[in-house]
Amino acid sequence: MPVGYSELPELSAVAGVRLSAQAAQVRYEGRDDLVVMELAEGSRCAAVFTRNAFCAAPVIVAREHLAQHAPRYLLINSGNANAGTGAPGLDDARRSCAALAKRAGCDAAQVLPFSTGVIGERLPVQRIESALDGALANLSENNWSAAAHAIMTTDTVAKGVSLTLSIDGQTVTLTGMAKGSGMIRPDMATMLAYIATDAAVESSALQNCIQQAVEQSFNRITVDGDTSTNDACVLVATGASGAAVLDDAHPDYPAFCAAVSEVSTRLSQLIVRDGEGATKFVTVRVEGGHDSAECLQVAYTVAHSPLVKTALFASDPNWGRILAAVGRAGLSQLDIEQVELWLDDVCIVRDGGVAQDYTEADGQRVMNQDEILIRIALGRGAASETIWTSDLSHDYVSINADYRS
Structure with a gap:
């Protein structure tokens, strides 16, 4: 069960x-695994994609298509x-776009493909093609919830x-809506995320808006330090x-x-x-740095430490x-004389060593919580x-060991 979140709220039509x-x-x-989103004529679209050098075929094709036409x-x-x-994957992505375009009466470059799952x-493609007629017949502005469930992989809840x-x-x-649970340190966005609005926004302003939002949200989370393709x-x-x-x-x-940033x-x-397997939602806040880069350097070092993450799972105040x-x-x-470490309101380290007023009981009180703030001055x-991360549990290993089974 996700930390502090149980089920998808009612999502408004756009x-x-x-x-x-x-x-x-x-x-x-026995479950939905294909989503079609239809955008009204004249819609504007902006996107940010993975920086992974082995980016997937749909990413390559989506970038190409986005540069050519306004998506429908x-x-x-x-x-x-x-x-x-490789090349066959590119052919598959383009073929799926062409199949949808033919049925919808638009140019293939007006279809943006996205995929998530096993690498x-x-x-x-034939299975996707076989489902397209039904997908187009069932288009509705009220299907956000169904779509959010259909894009899930190892997610336990729709988001x-x-x-x-x-x-x-x-x-x-x-x-x-978004999907993602493991292979999360996006370095651009998240596994997959789609935000729609009925506002009218000029194209460059829309692109600037999503880039700014991504930088302070999806680019500030990590589950396991892995950036997806x-x-x-x-x-x-x-x-x-x-x-x-x-x-x-x-x-x-x-x-x-x-x-947009709030969403x-x-x-x-x-x-x-x-x-995947998370039992803690952890905020890591680094203050008092020379610049943003070194604050993030410290924050991610803490967030990616297997020893820190397993201590969080054990609720062990092993500071x-x-x-x-x-x-x-x-x-x-x-x-190090200037560094302070805090767990929520409890100062652990000050003046180069353990804070004089720190007690193990205070540290344990915080570590027993489902949501924890690690603050580093x-x-x-x-x-x-500020970044957000999770602990590392037995279930994370099991989920990823069994992922292709």
């Missing part, structure tokens, strides 16, 4: 977006990543968020609300970007809460593991950064 979920048996039996359809499958498949296996805001006195809606985050603006078109000079543009942050945190991780993070001329500048 005018100009229709979705469907179908069982194509890409890999799974997103085609998403779970269970098969179509990654590490190194050919995409069963989605909706909110509204006012632009020029007109109410606009944002709804987003398939990561993608997409922001669609249909303009169907009738609100004024936003550009970066519009007075409501900052509020819109803040709303992105909530989705990214849900991924950590549903980390020496955190101390050691900070010390090996590679900061030049770190003055470096005392060398004004920069700060």
Whole structure:
């Protein structure tokens, strides 16, 4: 069960977006594993993709198509990543786009493909093609929940968020869904995330908005330090609300970007809460750094330490593991006399050693919690950064050992 999250909330329809979920048996039996998203004519689309050098075939094709045409359809499958498949994988991705385009009456380059699942296996395009007629017949603006479930792989719950805001006195809606549970340190976005709004946003402003949101949300989470070959985050603006078109000079543009960032942050945190085998949701905040880069360097060193993560799983206040991780993070001329370590409101380390008022009972109280803040004050500048991570449990090993079984 995810930490502090039990089930998908009701997701609001977004005018100009229709979705469907179908069982194509890409890999799974008895569940939906194929999603089609239809975008109204005139919609604008922005996206950020994985930086993994072995990026998957659908990532390559989606980038190509996005540069050519405004998308009309997103085609998403779970269970098969179509990654590490070379030229045949590219052919499979393009063939699936062409199959949907033919049925929908649009150009193949107006279809963006996305895949998630097992790496190194050919995409069963024929099964996808066989499900497309049903997918198009069942398109509805109310199918966000079904779609959020269909894109899951090792996720234990579907993940989605909706909110509204006012632009020029007109109410606009944002709804987003994401999947991801393991192989999470995105370095761009997350495994797969889709956010749609009925606001009207100029193309460059839309791209800037999602890039800024991703940097402070999906690029600030880690479950296991692994960056996927398939990561993608997409922001669609249909303009169907009738609100004024936003550009970066519009007075409501900052509020819109803040709303996109809120949706992105909530989705990214849900991924950590549903980390494979996770029993703890952990915030690592590093303060007092020279710059953002060294704050992140320390934060990720702590978050990726197997010793820290297993201590979190055991609810063991073994603060020496955190101390050691900070010390090996590679900061030049770190003055350990200036460093402070905190667990929530409990100071563990001060003046180069254990804080005089620290007690094991106080540390244990915090470590028994499901949600924990590790705060590290470096005392060398004004920069700060926050990331979110999880513990490392027996179940993580079991899930990943059995993933292809």
